[in-house]
Amino acid sequence: MLSVKNLKKYYATQKAVDDISFDIEEGSIFGLLGPNGAGKSTLLRMITGIFYPDSGDILFRGEVFDQRKHAGDMGYMPEERGLYKKMKIGEQALYLARLRGLDATVAEQRVREWFDRLNMTTWWNKKVEDLSKGMGQKLQFVTTVAHNPKLLILDEPFSGLDPVNANILKDEIFRLAKEGTTIIFSTHRMEQVEEICDKIALVNLGKKVIDGSVKDIKQQYKENKYRVHFHRQSVLPPDFVEVYDTFETGFVFKMKEAGTTNQLLQYYISKGIDISGFEEILPGLNEIFIRLVEDTNVARAFEK
Structure with missing residues (x-):
């Protein structure tokens, strides 16, 4: 067009x-x-x-x-x-x-x-x-x-x-x-x-x-972060993940080195812990924009 x-x-x-x-x-x-x-x-x-x-x-x-x-x-x-x-x-x-x-x-x-x-x-x-x-x-x-x-x-x-x-x-x-x-x-x-x-x-x-x-832009700038939810509270993360944030029924994490998300899922299944939700976290366009124009006055304005 x-x-x-x-x-x-x-x-x-x-x-x-x-x-x-x-x-x-x-x-x-x-x-x-x-x-x-x-x-x-x-x-x-x-x-x-x-x-x-x-x-x-x-x-x-x-x-x-x-x-x-x-x-x-x-x-x-x-x-x-x-x-x-x-x-x-x-x-x-x-x-x-x-x-x-x-x-x-x-x-x-x-x-x-x-x-x-x-x-x-x-x-x-x-x-x-x-x-x-x-x-x-x-x-x-x-x-x-x-x-x-x-x-x-x-x-x-x-x-x-x-x-x-x-x-x-x-x-x-x-x-x-x-x-x-x-x-x-x-x-x-x-x-x-x-x-x-x-x-x-x-x-x-x-x-x-x-x-x-x-969709493609979000995939291009994703950081391989995930969010996992459990049916019960206070579930501890394994040592092969890097935790970025915690909340009442889960946490946000990134796999360390060569680990996979399947490894995490199998870990909790083996312990009989039920997972109620699991999702990949994709960045918003606002976050991507700030990252691309980092250290400029425009980026600082968008961060406010």
Whole structure:
């Protein structure tokens, strides 16, 4: 669907985006993540044609990106909101849908369908200036998706939403992806990316730190730590494991030298001790990011 190849963008002497490349498959949810100021928004603005790269290429469905040709297939919800405060909500949604090329009948049908999906029907005649931040966020989402874009770009889409409305929006994102929409989800919230995205690119200070599937990245940076649970309390660990943490009914450990987890399981079976749970501990993306940018101000900020 989308290929970004060696993109660079400079602001005076600052490298906002420094030689970043990645590929996004059609129908996938791709996470672009990193701290504030990492270069995410600049990347998105180049992908949508708002900014031009100083060098590098963007391919959309195998063709060199042409804003005049391809922009209609995109929907971009920026972090900065662009709603007309004095307009009524329904009126504004229809106006923006018409700007996307929909005729009046189709625009009203699509907008009302989305208002119904997001529990917004009673807002139709409210003014934008009367909306909370979360309500404004939902309106912005509707205006982004009403024309059925093939590529949907969401920059911090859950900002200002309470948990209930965040889940409603999340369900719609999953539904759109299932129906074939390709989605770029940009955020600094690592836990959201772990829950939502198929693949990610992690950026920091304008550079790509790592990319790939969430599953593969976690496997790549795992530390071979495990957690074991017992039916009873105060079970002592054997001397061939290194214990990192203990809790009431078990402990977190790593095997010493050439030991195996099967060796541990056999040890407790031979002693007639029942194990109620056993799992490998994989690092979270936040932990991996801190490890990759260790000893930087960004890493210290994420550790707080």
